[in-house]
Amino acid sequence: MFNQIKEKALKEIAQTKDLKKLEQIYRRYLGRKGELTKVLRSLKDLPDKERREKGQLANQFKKEIDEAIKTKDREFSGQSGSAKGKGWIDVSAPGLRPPEGHPHPISLAQRQVEDIFQSMGFSVVEGPEIENEYYNFDALNIPKDHPARDLWDTFWLKDIDLLLRTHTSPMQARYMEKHQPPLRIIVPGRCFRHEATDASHDVQFYQTEGLMVGRDISMVHFKGIVEEFLKQFFGPEVKMRLRPGYFPFTEPSFEVDIKDKKKNWLEIMGAGMVHQNVFKEVGYPLRKWQGFAFGVGLERLAMLKYKIDDIRLFYSGDLRFLNQF
Numbered sequence: 001m002f003n004q005i006k007e008k009a010l011k012e013i014a015q016t017k018d019l020k021k022l023e024q025i026y027r028r029y030l031g032r033k034g035e036l037t038k039v040l041r042s043l044k045d046l047p048d049k050e051r052r053e054k055g056q057l058a059n060q061f062k063k064e065i066d067e068a069i070k071t072k073d074r075e076f077s078g079q080s081g082s083a084k085g086k087g088w089i090d091v092s093a094p095g096l097r098p099p100e101g102h103p104h105p106i107s108l109a110q111r112q113v114e115d116i117f118q119s120m121g122f123s124v125v126e127g128p129e130i131e132n133e134y135y136n137f138d139a140l141n142i143p144k145d146h147p148a149r150d151l152w153d154t155f156w157l158k159d160i161d162l163l164l165r166t167h168t169s170p171m172q173a174r175y176m177e178k179h180q181p182p183l184r185i186i187v188p189g190r191c192f193r194h195e196a197t198d199a200s201h202d203v204q205f206y207q208t209e210g211l212m213v214g215r216d217i218s219m220v221h222f223k224g225i226v227e228e229f230l231k232q233f234f235g236p237e238v239k240m241r242l243r244p245g246y247f248p249f250t251e252p253s254f255e256v257d258i259k260d261k262k263k264n265w266l267e268i269m270g271a272g273m274v275h276q277n278v279f280k281e282v283g284y285p286l287r288k289w290q291g292f293a294f295g296v297g298l299e300r301l302a303m304l305k306y307k308i309d310d311i312r313l314f315y316s317g318d319l320r321f322l323n324q325f
């Protein structure tokens, strides 16, 4: 009889696959109402000699079953990744390192731009991504119905007089309204344009505006500061050139190109001397101040620096791309 119970118990133990079943087996055989316990209890009615013999045998079986259950229990708790309270922890095993993130390449570029300009005395300020028509256009000397507005393909917000800013330039007006020169700021931020996307254009992009105003700030200051910035960002061998350009809020206006590895000139920023109409609009007395402004594309900078050939990769969320930075 004992043998039968033992064989059955051992077989069940061998076949269990989890701790819960193992506990059930323990209760079924060795618990207070377990099968083996019951048999052990019934021994008390037997004659002395028989009781002693059977008692020994029963206790030995009990031990064997108990041992088998313990072994199995250790097997379960020792399994890697098992966080069950039972069993043991190998404190000498190497830990599992949680995956560590890192900044997006555009954030990396932005931080570097901020560091460089801060080292030259510029403050970093931010403005709203949802703008109104006044700051995005009117205050920047772009009157309603003027064809220059078409230079910025705009996302208008439905039913309310707001838009997604098409550039960071609105912060020129917002900042100057509240501050008197001399001033030096940069404005990093996200901009939006209603354009067809291709390898170098996306509907959203990052720009950093620069603005420096004082008594006698001239194009010479502009060229010196931008050249210094580019040298620190790309390295001392960087080549830049200024080309005439057109923006309603600067006069004269220019575009800045830099030479890439294939010796092609690439446009990275629009710039110019702040138009007196903009000063007038923010309440500065006419012809008292002068200064320069620029808007540099952060994606363009990052693409040149990290040799990325498609702007759309930045927003793809593709880890094969992002993990390279």
Ligand code: PHE
Pocket (backbone or CB within 6 Å): 166, 167, 168, 169, 247, 250, 269, 270, 271, 272, 293, 294, 295
């Ligand atoms: N805001 C212009 C653009 O997005 C760039 C610019 C900024 C030009 C400042 C001149 C001065 O195209």
